Amino acid sequence: MLAEENILKRYPGNPIITPKDFPGSKAVFNPGQTMFNGKTLLLVSVLHNKPYCYKGVRQMTTTHVAVSDDGIHFDINTEEPFIYKNENEPYKTAGDQAIDLRVTKIGDTYYIIHPGCGSWGTFGILGKTTDFKKHEYVNIISLPDNRLPCLFPEKINGLYARIDRPYRVAPNQLHYMGNIWVSYSPDLIYWGNHRPLLKPGYSHWCGTKIGPTPPIKTKEGWLVLIHGVEENSSGHRYSIGAILLDLENPEIIRGKTYSTILEPYEPYEFNGIVPNVVFICGAIADETKDEIRVYYGCADTYIGLATGRLSELVDACLKGQ
Ligand code: BMA
Numbered sequence: 001m002l003a004e005e006n007i008l009k010r011y012p013g014n015p016i017i018t019p020k021d022f023p024g025s026k027a028v029f030n031p032g033q034t035m036f037n038g039k040t041l042l043l044v045s046v047l048h049n050k051p052y053c054y055k056g057v058r059q060m061t062t063t064h065v066a067v068s069d070d071g072i073h074f075d076i077n078t079e080e081p082f083i084y085k086n087e088n089e090p091y092k093t094a095g096d097q098a099i100d101l102r103v104t105k106i107g108d109t110y111y112i113i114h115p116g117c118g119s120w121g122t123f124g125i126l127g128k129t130t131d132f133k134k135h136e137y138v139n140i141i142s143l144p145d146n147r148l149p150c151l152f153p154e155k156i157n158g159l160y161a162r163i164d165r166p167y168r169v170a171p172n173q174l175h176y177m178g179n180i181w182v183s184y185s186p187d188l189i190y191w192g193n194h195r196p197l198l199k200p201g202y203s204h205w206c207g208t209k210i211g212p213t214p215p216i217k218t219k220e221g222w223l224v225l226i227h228g229v230e231e232n233s234s235g236h237r238y239s240i241g242a243i244l245l246d247l248e249n250p251e252i253i254r255g256k257t258y259s260t261i262l263e264p265y266e267p268y269e270f271n272g273i274v275p276n277v278v279f280i281c282g283a284i285a286d287e288t289k290d291e292i293r294v295y296y297g298c299a300d301t302y303i304g305l306a307t308g309r310l311s312e313l314v315d316a317c318l319k320g321q
Contacts, residue, residue: 007313008240008262008294008306011072015268015302016295017044022064022078024049027273030297031066032101033282034110036132040284042066042074042295043082043112044303045099047273052081059085063098063114065132071284071293072305083114083127083135090116090125090140097122100281104151104214106160111188115147116140122147124164126188139189142166146178150214151188152222152250159184161250163197163212163224180212180226182251195251198243203258205230205239216285216292220314221247221254225261225280225294238277239263240296244317255317262296262306272299285310 019025025046032043044064051058062081066074083098085091094116102113112127112135121144127137142149142164149164162185165178180198185191200210206228215222222245230237239260246252264276279297286292290309298304315321 006262007316008308011305014304015298016072016305017074017303021076022046027301029300029303030100030279030281031295031303032103033284033295034103034105035284040068040071043101054081054084057085061097061099063101094118102148102150102214102281104153106153111151113149121145124149150212152215159186160188165211177209205260213280213282218287218314221245222250223314225283227279238279240278240280242313242317244314255320257316258320268302269298272301274300
């Protein structure tokens, strides 16, 4: 699909954050995102050129807070990581993979989920903060291989809710695949009532894999931006689409986009550590302004900004465009 036909439109000054903004890094990508005290706040995944030493622990990836008044120019805290490997569990076991952050605000608390990766497999680590200075570990909330559960921003029928994507080995053994599921919890730690929601492969752009981001509440339903992976003769291609879930019963899909809302097209989405990738961990929506902003990873190296109209995305889901 031509870039101009996608619902999300790129900011012309993309990429807005690059490794040049973080001395010693080789990738600054896949950010978690939210509004905090009236500012746009990103939790940036940083891959270092050589081990980054913090509090005596050497690590190759860390998470850093970046804030902006205008949503375009960001001030990154390069001195202090927000999440980093340390001697406490689960970080000791998990290795340093504090990347791909999913942020959900529930009440006054910002919950953050990121993967722990290591010889135990990849699992979901839940943490929280109220000030984006202190990150507090809560618990491991998903077993391998289920790296990124995403929380709904409010309880549904009296329970916390989440969507996740446990992996399974595909029958042809060529790829790992996974389906998206919904589950519920009384306390954000113990999860149950698991229900299957969506398989990959309903459209060419998500032929082998799909993965969720935190749901966004709209009048018409929960809007969930997802990434999709298509394998072809030159490798993989990561694009972005959307699904819309029923507000009262998120196990019901009200609609989904069959085409991408953003797919790799620009040079900075090809020329990087992992070419042919646009990857999302969330979005910032404002229903009163009918606006959605997506800070997305480009080729696992940079951060780009794409914007669109929330109502157009919801319509595209309902019409199956
Ligand atoms: C996924 C994750 C992302 C990455 C993407 C493309 O599996 O590892 O961090 O952006 O692959 O490489």
